[in-house]
Amino acid sequence: MNELDFSTTIGNAWFPSPIFTASGCASSGRELAQFFPLHDIGGVVTKSVMNKARHGRPTPRMAETPSGMLNSIGLQGPGIDAFIAKDIPYLIEQKARIIVSIAGETVEEYATLARKLRSVAGISALEVNISCPNVENRGLVFACDPDASRRVIDGVRRTIGGEIPIIAKLSPDVTDLVAIAQGVVESGADALALINTVLGMVINLDTMRPHLGGTTGGLSGPAIRPIAVRAIYQVHAALPKTPILGMGGVSTGRDALEMIAAGASAVSIGTASFTNPTALISVQSELKELLRIKGFESLRGAVGFAHRPEGVVQ
Amino acid sequence: MNELDFSTTIGNAWFPSPIFTASGCASSGRELAQFFPLHDIGGVVTKSVMNKARHGRPTPRMAETPSGMLNSIGLQGPGIDAFIAKDIPYLIEQKARIIVSIAGETVEEYATLARKLRSVAGISALEVNISCPNVENRGLVFACDPDASRRVIDGVRRTIGGEIPIIAKLSPDVTDLVAIAQGVVESGADALALINTVLGMVINLDTMRPHLGGTTGGLSGPAIRPIAVRAIYQVHAALPKTPILGMGGVSTGRDALEMIAAGASAVSIGTASFTNPTALISVQSELKELLRIKGFESLRGAVGFAHRPEGVVQ
Amino acid sequence: MATINKAAVQIRATVVGNKRVGQYYQLIISIGEIANQCRPGNFVAINVGGESSRMVLRRAFAISRVSESSSFGGTMELIVAPHGSGSKWLCAQSEGTVLDVVVPLGTAFGIPTEPVRVLLIGGGYGSAPLFGLAETLHARGCRVDMLLGASTAGKIYAPMEGKRAVNSLRIFTEDGSMGQLGQVTDPIKSLIEDLDIAVIYSCGPMPMLSAINEITSGTNVIHQCAVEESMACGIGICMTCVIPVKDEAGNLSMLRSCIDGPVMDGASIAWEKTGQVI
């Protein structure tokens, strides 16, 4: 039996494993490092960082829902300068492969973040979280507006140059996801991250008011997996050459393979790390095993496999 | 203690209870009547009927997902004429309150259906399921296109006149649900049904292809409840006077109250009837009990209660 | 258009026995007087996973046998293969667990009025309802022959006491680990002729049923088969479980296998149009 080639690439970045953390679900990395070496997984996607430090939203910031959860963190974070000074060096020291997630309130803020990161060594890729309210346009989320999405990616692309691959992270809360995806790819995104959380809400029946401090929150976890798989499948069908970082409810190797077959080149694990701090490791080894059992010689061979023409078997 | 007023109204239609079946989850009513008298619930929303008989999609038509399921039935049904001849008389005989759900592939088909139903006695309301592919516009789902949604409702309104209330059933798979809701209300919808299923997909890892015969399917059940509550809350905030028939993952009285507090005047039970054939009855009695415990004198008093201004307690 | 089994009720029923049999679990569930209403071919729909389960759909299982004499009042027996998360959960329940069961559901095998010769063919756990059926047929004076097949010995379900009503029983396994090496469909053609079979009753995977139907089509042999489609509700309200059926004029309808089935006339099914259960 040949050794399985488990590596993947996103733009010009190579990763020995396709299993990454999901932005906002691994904090700075230090906390998960208590449970496994960060070097052992494909990559660490950091919590979306903004230009300035932010307190985020009031508590309660979470609600459990059937097979899922809502969160409304509101991008609490230390700001890009503190992040570059403290978190990047730690991750480099751990030999983690780093994907930095950035978020902004204006097109300009995204470009500023890209400029500050451009000269930082040790970053494998940039994930651009465009599921943020655009303060210049009635708070309309960038990722829900084809035009604003393009402008953000365009600004980042110009600033960052060609060296670091850009992954545009999209929201599923849109009528035409494929159009948004095509737009950002035309504007210079090398890859897409699918999906961010789905907008949801819970009413607290004791207070008879919205439960979350932020009123609405983002739904994540196994509940949304069918939505994520559909999004990945649709976008891969339209843009078969664009690598996809899939996520949304993955908690087993089986789930990861589902996303890969739908078209993902790598898979992020978010909420599952809350259920199980070593989920990344178990998903990774289960996925490897499954690929072997199914007779794949490489992870790449399974990417988008569910799209093969009728009649083609394995 | 006063008797609780459990009744609700949708347009000019009065119902003794706010708990209805969900379209497509009660077949013609006969099957549920094995488990409880149809007269005992608020109303029966019939399976969406089209003009002609349809075979629907190939099997498998379902997949279970975490706290939910996907279905791709493809609107199998007998066609409107057989429906009027066989199903309506049965429901009338059972003294059920009838909400007929209609679906079409063209604006004209919806109007045709409305014309055929106009003169049928015993119908309390019409639910217009606009989550169908529009054959005149690249298969784009009506409910995802503000303009097409309006035209459908406008056509039905003109045909049906003012007698039977029209409930427009919307899809959550849109960027701006409130805009679609406003559009259909302006075009003559008396009420809104929120939400239809969320587009999803599962890959079968044995065949390594999409599991459903129809490739994608509609996600329903508790998994989507937070999305439904959010949709109801948002739309009620924008259109506080428009009654909402809420649905999506309700399986207990607690869940129903959550939707009512978010702004629903009535609640449909779909997938929960698959889990439990008497779900409608248990949801109904649990909801009554909860309203009493919370000190409400009427169901109406609880509708949209989560929107009350800061500081107002019960 | 059929309607739901008139006897169907939703009850809370206690597991009174659970025993491993080969690769299956034999569950005995106390269902009281409803046992009288269960006919060979009927099935049940059971909630799985307990209170905070993420599984929202019931699981369907053929009633293997009912018994009214037991010390628990009426009981039914199910033969369950631990397949995915729901059936595995069920197999892990021990005596005393209270289940939410809808019973009995679906159509039953048609019983001939004359004492004709019949062949019963079961694949895997598909043999479960055939032993109860054999008893009924035997009591009617039919000669009952039986063929059981599976991939391997552990998947053959053939209880000792079940064989009383059977004149002959032949077993086939694909790996030869029990009975003859081969498929259960291999000897059918010659058996029909040798034994002058009037009715074949079959229960098992859809490809097996379809293969049997190819053999019976064009002959006078009646083929009563219990089909298996993915079922979301089991009670006729979801339309997920459909099977393409032709009427006499050749018109196709998609009939619900939970209320127009599971037992159907094999000749009426448009086999080439059936889907594949996972």
Place this chain on the structure above:
Amino acid sequence: MATINKAAVQIRATVVGNKRVGQYYQLIISIGEIANQCRPGNFVAINVGGESSRMVLRRAFAISRVSESSSFGGTMELIVAPHGSGSKWLCAQSEGTVLDVVVPLGTAFGIPTEPVRVLLIGGGYGSAPLFGLAETLHARGCRVDMLLGASTAGKIYAPMEGKRAVNSLRIFTEDGSMGQLGQVTDPIKSLIEDLDIAVIYSCGPMPMLSAINEITSGTNVIHQCAVEESMACGIGICMTCVIPVKDEAGNLSMLRSCIDGPVMDGASIAWEKTGQVI
């Protein structure tokens, strides 16, 4: 910025005892050598609902006591209130259930280096970690007084053996069904003066902690409180459990109560900005 408790490990741990105590359940869980690493104030995060559970988040519980002498090796005791679906599931587990536990988590109560006088105040199940704490303090030569409060008698957790290390114990219930009628916060002010209290340790609902802090603020009494915010992960990776904390310059930070807490300096918390746990 704190980091996760260095001793934290994820283990499979067996329930070795489950006993109802008033309205709570006392669970004894075998955790082996990790028991040595647990300090009063630390908590654990436990998976609930079993394999096909729809509950995706761990539940947090204070470690009430650890014991190393037991016949099961090291064990820990939890006092669990059956509140929602997760804690009810946990309370229903019997001996032999294997749990997925992350232990120990969070900060511990600071122990004074001098034998000062201390007051321990617990609300509801908040008393659980206080008895283990009392033993530690007592061993350091501190005089330990304790106040426990709850809405009703069944919610007072005050085990016999726990009282050994306590000089005085007063109980308050809001319905007067046990101890004195009233709130646990009523006598604090006078007790501080009468007993010359140097440190108050508190654990209970946030409004209770906040009320205690109002009493201690402006005094020299140190207030070490174990806060309670909704926690999605318990290990510092989700940022849901934040508490607004002021530094010396008065700058506010939102600190994670799972790793910068649960035990925090009451004086540093911006109480007016804290959220309400459901």
